[in-house]
Amino acid sequence: xxxxxxxxGFRATVPCKxxxxxxxxxxxxxxxxxxxxxxxxVSLADELEISPRTDGQLTLSVEFPEGFGQPLANSDFAWxxxxxxxxxxxxxxxxxxxxxxxSDAGANIRLIKRIPAMAGxxxxxxxxxxxxxxxxxxxxxxxxxxxxxxxxxxLGSDVNFFLEGQKNGxxxxxxxxxxxxxxxxxxxxxxxxxxxxxPVGCGTAEVFRALGPISWDERPENPESLLRALEHGVGxxxxxxxxxxxxxxxxxxxxxxxxxxxxxxxxxxxxxxLSGSGSARFCxxxxxxxxxxxxxxxxxxxxxxxxxxxxxxxxxxxxxxxRVRNES
Ligand code: C5P
Numbered sequence: 127x128x129x130x131x132x133x134x135g136f137r138a139t140v141p142c143k144x145x146x147x148x149x150x151x152x153x154x155x156x157x158x159x160x161x162x163x164x165x166x167x168v169s170l171a172d173e174l175e176i177s178p179r180t181d182g183q184l185t186l187s188v189e190f191p192e193g194f195g196q197p198l199a200n201s202d203f204a205w206x207x208x209x210x211x212x213x214x215x216x217x218x219x220x221x222x223x224x225x226x227x228x229s230d231a232g233a234n235i236r237l238i239k240r241i242p243a244m245a246g247x248x249x250x251x252x253x254x255x256x257x258x259x260x261x262x263x264x265x266x267x268x269x270x271x272x273x274x275x276x277x278x279x280x281l282g283s284d285v286n287f288f289l290e291g292q293k294n295g296x297x298x299x300x301x302x303x304x305x306x307x308x309x310x311x312x313x314x315x316x317x318x319x320x321x322x323x324x325p326v327g328c329g330t331a332e333v334f335r336a337l338g339p340i341s342w343d344e345r346p347e348n349p350e351s352l353l354r355a356l357e358h359g360v361g362x363x364x365x366x367x368x369x370x371x372x373x374x375x376x377x378x379x380x381x382x383x384x385x386x387x388x389x390x391x392x393x394x395x396x397x398x399x400l401s402g403s404g405s406a407r408f409c410x411x412x413x414x415x416x417x418x419x420x421x422x423x424x425x426x427x428x429x430x431x432x433x434x435x436x437x438x439x440x441x442x443x444x445x446x447x448x449r450v451r452n453e454s
Contacts, residue, residue, distance in 0.1 A: 135177035142247040167297030168435035179232030198325035204242035214254035244327025246402030255288030324382035333403035336375035368399035376404035
């Protein structure tokens with residue numbers, strides 16, 4: 127995430143995430159699943175602006191830049207983003223103001239939306255994380271950052287990654303428990319991605335239900351070779367070894383997952399995978415040029431959304447809150 131001062135408040139640019147690895151280790155007593163996942167933030171990004179209000183209300187307005195916001199089919203919910211209190215942005219700010227002891231503080235939020243919903247790209251979580259950071263910048267200070275981490279895990283399993291997943295500028299982390307326990311990881315180089323999102327979304331709870339009971343015939347997969355590749359780089363012809371246990375259950379919810387997989391496999395890439403619980407997939411490419419060529423071909427005759435993205439880089443959140451508050 128990148129935080130800046132705006133005309134009458136603050137602005138955050140917040141990336142989406144892809145899961146380079148996702149294994150489900152078991153079902154917990156609270157109904158959630160224990161995960162071992164490696165997430166990387168990539169440059170398909172939303173923007174949020176916050177400005178103060180004196181009447182205690184929290185309002186949200188959503189806008190789509192050109193090329194975003196147009197559904198591809200009647201059942202395409204990618205751009206149905208609620209503007210009421212069911213949006214995680216409003217929930218995040220409401221919980222934050224109570225935790226800061228400022229329950230009468232109000233704000234207007236403007237969301238410029240590029241990350242599609244129901245895609246497994248963590249768009250709702252990214253926006254919630256950005257709202258917490260903007261709320262702290264407006265109403266508190268960097269020492270309140272710890273409070274946002276506690277609120278984050280109650281909002282969704284992916285929110286903490288967007289607050290804590292940074293190491294040496296890259297946002298790459300191994301995430302365990304429900305996904306909210308974050309261990310940032312080193313990354314050797316900028317990676318180039320094509321993100322492909324079909325005209326049908328996946329519901330996270332539905333995909334986890336389709337996974338069914340976990341009975342291990344063999345040991346669970348582990349991300350060790352992927353982590354070595356991320357830390358030290360891979361040879362020019364090598365595959366990255368991406369993996370997602372939720373591929374098979376997601377395929378049971380819509381045939382678009384497999385259609386998208388086959389479509390991507392027509393191209394020369396270095397590994398493709400479902401992101402999170404889908405429905406978006408991504409493939410890794412050797413160069414930006416190669417990735418952008420695939421994007422333009424998929425857009426022209428694929429009937430699906432396609433975006434170029436690269437690994438996101440920005441400094442840690444506390445450092446940024448301090449800088450922006452000192453500037454203002
Ligand atoms: O945490 P989040 O709100 O994103 O999760 C949405 C749903 O996905 C949960 O209600 C749960 O059904 C499922 N889930 C799960 N195990 C996880 C994360 C999510 O079963 N670790």
